[in-house]
Amino acid sequence: MRQDMRQTFDAMRAASLRAQTPPWPERADRLQRLRALVKDNREKIAAAISADFHHRAFQETELAEVFPALEGIAHALRHGRHWMRVRRRSTGLWFKPASSKIMPQPLGVVGIVVPWNYPLYLAVGPMTAALAAGNRVMVKQSEFTPRFAELFAALVAEAFAPDEIAVVNGDAEAAREFSALPFDHLLFTGSTAVGHHVMRAASDNLTPVTLELGGKSPAIIGPGADFDKAVERILVGKTLNAGQTCIAPDYVLVPEGQQQRFADSARRVFASMYPDLGNSNTDYTSIVSPRHFARLQELAAAAQQEGAAAVPLCDTAPDPATRRFPPVLLTGVNDGMRVMREEIFGPLLPVLPYAGIDEAIAYVNAHPRPLALYLFEKNGATIDHVMRQTVSGGVSINDTLLHIAQDDLPFGGVGASGMGAYHGEYGFETFSKLKPIFRQSAFNGAGLLKPPYGKTFARMMKLLVR
Incomplete structure (x- = not known):
């Protein structure tokens, strides 16, 4: 594995552990910088993508990549603070007055493998969800769009610290090495054939994957x-x-x-x-x-x-x-x-x-x-x-x-067309651990349900199992 790729990952993992659950203002700042990156460089982005395709109209990149990317970021900025709230959940009758809740937490370091067909939107879309959830992000751009990949890497390096977002460029071998990193979650968009390889590489680290594949729609x-x-x-x-x-x-x-x-x-x-x-x-x-x-x-x-x-x-x-x-x-x-x-x-x-x-x-x-x-x-x-x-x-x-x-x-496939989903709150949850927390009350009946199992235990079980 290339040393620089692994070093970038290790730096992100260390930064993630130092600030396990970043507050909303920090997440919002990253989203705002991502929005500025896209908005302020629209012409450069469209020109690079057009050159990679031999020709693609500026208007098509605006419609199919820039617009949905900015809309997704705006949606996350409007709702992200609400998504990350601690959520109260009901507690079983026999366990009250204890309480239950769910705390969303970032997974850590997220990997995103981007295809060539929409190299901006299919990078920024999942990045938006990962950043809103408080993660660090590594992105692998496609070798089929080298001009855009080079531009995107430069723009990201200007706007973000290396332990916030990093872009990896290179050929299919670089993609294989990227997929083999021990990410906390890996999102791949591409062909079903390559999806098999990505999932096999991720399995060595038990890395959970979201696969956005294709098929015949x-x-x-x-x-x-x-x-x-x-x-x-x-x-x-x-x-x-x-x-x-x-x-x-x-x-x-x-x-x-x-x-x-x-x-x-x-x-x-x-x-x-x-x-x-x-x-x-x-x-x-x-x-x-x-x-x-x-x-x-x-x-x-x-x-x-x-x-x-x-x-x-x-x-x-x-x-x-x-x-x-x-x-x-x-x-x-x-x-x-x-x-x-x-x-x-x-x-x-x-x-x-x-x-x-x-x-x-x-x-x-x-x-x-x-x-x-x-x-x-x-x-x-x-x-x-x-x-x-x-x-x-x-x-x-x-x-x-x-x-x-x-x-x-939610956007995602099913069966041969993929697994998992993202976009909006669904993306936030994909890149979060929804941690369940049970808090015992100072006054509780748990002591009645422990050895030695005698008559009191038997009476309690009659009440519980009816």
């Missing part, structure tokens, strides 16, 4: 949906960051006979959102690396070789030089194809028909539980039926993505 257009509006919101969710979003719609289930209607509507929507894509349009994001671009091409080509039909949403062809990959619908897909077995993480969108809503539910339930589920439907009974019969990490009804931006809702 379905969008269901119900029989009572506003069809064209549903297509628009699905396209918005799929084209943001060119589909490089862990909760992007991965495939769409439409009523039987509606695939062509979906394709026609999707072409109109895309043309209105990204006019003149092949020339002057700068709103559409590039694919992050040549390897990821080639993978998307391979997924589409393999599906077509196995009988799927590709329906491009515009006349512009994918361009390896700019790594711009316009969205393509795929029809006639089946579960044997790679595109239906792997998380797509790009602007390919399979469209599948279903005969009835129960068939759509059965299809979703036959596959690993997704990180997100999107349902478009007006009928309340149908909505309730789908909600009760499916399990997913989170849900947006009649929209996509927006459940992740609600600070009073």
